[in-house]
Amino acid sequence: MISLKFFLFVILLISQAYAEDSKHSLDYQKFVRFHWKGDLTSHSLTMKIFPQNDELVKEKYNTFLVLYTKPDDKSLSIAKTIKVEFPKEHYPVTQLDLKDLNPHTQYFYSFVFTQAGKLDSDVALKLIQDNKSSLSEFTFKTFSAELAPANFTFGAASCARSGSNSPVFNSLHDEKLDFFLQNGDLNYDDVRVNNLTKYYEAYYKVFSSPNQRKFYEGTPISYVWDDHDFGFNDADGNSPSKPASTQAYKDFVPHSPLKNIDVSNQKEDLIKLQELLNESPYGIFRSFVVGRCMFIILDLRSFLEVKPGEILGELQEKWLEYQLKTAGSNSHIKQIFIVGSIPWIFNGGLTFEENVWHEYLPTKQKISDLIQEHLYKNNKTIMMIGGDAHMIGFDDGRNNEYGGFPVVQAASLDQKPNCKGGPYSHGAKPGIEQYGVIEVEDNGGEKVCVKIDLKSGGKSAIKYDTCHPELYPSTKSFKCHPSWGDFSLMVAGSLSGIALLGGVIAYFWKKARKQNAAMTKSGVVNIKYSGLEEENSGKSFEMKENNDLEDDKVVSKKRKGSGTNKNSAFKND
Numbered sequence: 001m002i003s004l005k006f007f008l009f010v011i012l013l014i015s016q017a018y019a020e021d022s023k024h025s026l027d028y029q030k031f032v033r034f035h036w037k038g039d040l041t042s043h044s045l046t047m048k049i050f051p052q053n054d055e056l057v058k059e060k061y062n063t064f065l066v067l068y069t070k071p072d073d074k075s076l077s078i079a080k081t082i083k084v085e086f087p088k089e090h091y092p093v094t095q096l097d098l099k100d101l102n103p104h105t106q107y108f109y110s111f112v113f114t115q116a117g118k119l120d121s122d123v124a125l126k127l128i129q130d131n132k133s134s135l136s137e138f139t140f141k142t143f144s145a146e147l148a149p150a151n152f153t154f155g156a157a158s159c160a161r162s163g164s165n166s167p168v169f170n171s172l173h174d175e176k177l178d179f180f181l182q183n184g185d186l187n188y189d190d191v192r193v194n195n196l197t198k199y200y201e202a203y204y205k206v207f208s209s210p211n212q213r214k215f216y217e218g219t220p221i222s223y224v225w226d227d228h229d230f231g232f233n234d235a236d237g238n239s240p241s242k243p244a245s246t247q248a249y250k251d252f253v254p255h256s257p258l259k260n261i262d263v264s265n266q267k268e269d270l271i272k273l274q275e276l277l278n279e280s281p282y283g284i285f286r287s288f289v290v291g292r293c294m295f296i297i298l299d300l301r302s303f304l305e306v307k308p309g310e311i312l313g314e315l316q317e318k319w320l321e322y323q324l325k326t327a328g329s330n331s332h333i334k335q336i337f338i339v340g341s342i343p344w345i346f347n348g349g350l351t352f353e354e355n356v357w358h359e360y361l362p363t364k365q366k367i368s369d370l371i372q373e374h375l376y377k378n379n380k381t382i383m384m385i386g387g388d389a390h391m392i393g394f395d396d397g398r399n400n401e402y403g404g405f406p407v408v409q410a411a412s413l414d415q416k417p418n419c420k421g422g423p424y425s426h427g428a429k430p431g432i433e434q435y436g437v438i439e440v441e442d443n444g445g446e447k448v449c450v451k452i453d454l455k456s457g458g459k460s461a462i463k464y465d466t467c468h469p470e471l472y473p474s475t476k477s478f479k480c481h482p483s484w485g486d487f488s489l490m491v492a493g494s495l496s497g498i499a500l501l502g503g504v505i506a507y508f509w510k511k512a513r514k515q516n517a518a519m520t521k522s523g524v525v526n527i528k529y530s531g532l533e534e535e536n537s538g539k540s541f542e543m544k545e546n547n548d549l550e551d552d553k554v555v556s557k558k559r560k561g562s563g564t565n566k567n568s569a570f571k572n573d
């Protein structure tokens, strides 16, 4: 009898222990599909969190984020325990704003999932301490106080194949960057339609790569799109995908306030400009400040060719002018970084592709004039950081006819190597597994030092220091020459394109021959234009031979209007 009581007692203890365990979980991978963070400031951070399964959305489990500062200390110094709530939507994603943080502080955080519906700091502390070895722990460091001297390091790169699991993301993760500028082509899903689902799927592909997931979960980002993640190859502001890509960006991407203007001085013209910017549904341009540096992020796709000859659009141009004016008149700001997705310099360099900025010379000239007027006259230094060209490159300003400032090109993460623009005073190297590490050293003097380290295939390839240019003289070879390995990749890519084109031509040639044979036999022209099939419910057109010319014109006009790929042979950046 005693032994039976003892047995029941043990069972009760085990079941209670099991029940207690099942109330809480720290299994991040099971519950969260992905999260990433951006809009980092000296006192705040924004996260976007995507749940893995319905249990969170249906609130079978509640999610808590526990924020602490001393992971190895027994007390952990818990700063916050925040409940995370997910909307009951088809693609649930939630935004979490961490506020009231301390400047220049390394924070750590973990997620706790609980059935109990509430979680106090003591329980969270015990859970995290007891499970330290298996915990998914993340970290970030807030910036130093705005407009005060600060040292920091950021990365820059662009162009990764959809779902790429390239080791370059592990290398980037190991750099332990304060933040990362993703300057376009986050993926190559090339969405051509106004379909939000396709964008969700494109983002999910990025998150599904273990290496990308680890990097983006570990490093605060500032991301701006280029053609392939805004729409498709060479997509411009007329892309049908524009509303969906804009909505997906707002829903999915942690970002600083878009189209921001400081209207605190109540100037009427600024208030009016902010109202106009707010009324416009498009555009992801914005600016932010780190230490005594200002970052101006341009959107070079949303307004491209909406009006012929425009790249920034009227409102973005006015906004940029305001940003440059603000930077120029603020005595605390010393260094300005202008960030865009496409290359700036084209001055007779060897280029395999057209340079997009070069097609908009009046805008380039206007920006150059504004920089002269507001920045140079106020002793500010400026640097531009671009992506898109699948190469690393650096010019100290000597080849930059429009502005004379240094230009960094930092791509490709893992897309096929290519060249654009130039020449570049310190060389250019097409390749893969490429990115830039940019270190800002600010000792509080008149000048902020910027140290550039452009890496390719795991090695430093181009270096520069704005305070010690003598350490890094210009290279003899200015032009953009691919290595043999990279050249082979480019040729292979082109050959497959040519083979595909050849196949298409052969198909239509064969088809035309068959039709000719039929015409000869019947004496009537029977032409079926694929471009008109959709509009005419698959009906073919029958016409007499002397009507051919007129209808050819109609077809030609239609095709011209629907196609945006101007130069498909090499245009795949």
Ligand SMILES: [Fe+2]
Pocket: 158, 159, 160, 184, 185, 388, 389, 415, 572, 573
């Ligand atoms: Fe690209």
